[in-house]
Amino acid sequence: MARMHSGGKGRSGSNKPSVSEAPAWSATDKKELEDLIVSLAQDGNSTAIIGTILRDQHAVPDVRLVTGERISQTLARNGISPRYPEDMMNLMRRALSLIDHLAGNRKDLHNRRQLELCESKIRRLARYYKSNGQLDENWVYKRDQLRLMVE
Known part of the structure; x- marks a missing residue:
């Protein structure tokens, strides 16, 4: 699959070996x-x-x-699942750090673009998780309420 916001194809990297059972030396209880x-x-x-x-x-x-x-x-x-999925929470934390950075560096156009891309990914993931039932149907990403959601 191609990268979302760049020109790269995104297929480099290693793959896990395909095995069907745990090795004998590992903890298996x-x-x-x-x-x-x-x-x-x-x-x-x-x-x-x-x-x-x-x-x-x-x-x-x-x-x-x-x-x-x-x-x-x-x-x-076991009833310990988080409120938001982990990948979405990581993106929201990144958006929050970009917002904090842009508060002190208003002319940083490159990071303003990165914030827009990050928020786009958050909205895209939200659409997926709403259809999947992992997120409430009326949940909406709002930049001013982001700090409350992350903390």
């Missing part, structure tokens, strides 16, 4: 792993950070091979 995921989420870690911690500190290369579901699905099943 499903119940213990779910408890660890829940405790890490209650400490305030995002799903990406949880995956990194499990990979680096607990020898779990891929949670899906052990539990059969994604980390976010495990959290949703």
Whole structure:
């Protein structure tokens, strides 16, 4: 798939090897792993950070091979899902930092353009999540209320 706001094709990068079961050397106790995921989420870690911690500190290369579901699905099943999806929250944090930057640097036209592109991605994701049922149907992105949503 092509990049959204640039001329690149966007196909470089590595792919994960296609395997169907966890390696023998990894931690494969499903119940213990779910408890660890829940405790890490209650400490305030995002799903990406949880995956990194499990990979680096607990020898779990891929949670899906052990539990059969994604980390976010495990959290949703245990009732710990966040209010907004993680990718959308990261974009909203980026937009907020760009707004703060532009408050002190009003003539920075390049970052004003980047803010417009970031807000465009937020609206596009919102449309997807509304149709998917993960976001309320009457939710609207508003720049002046962004700080309340992120914090």
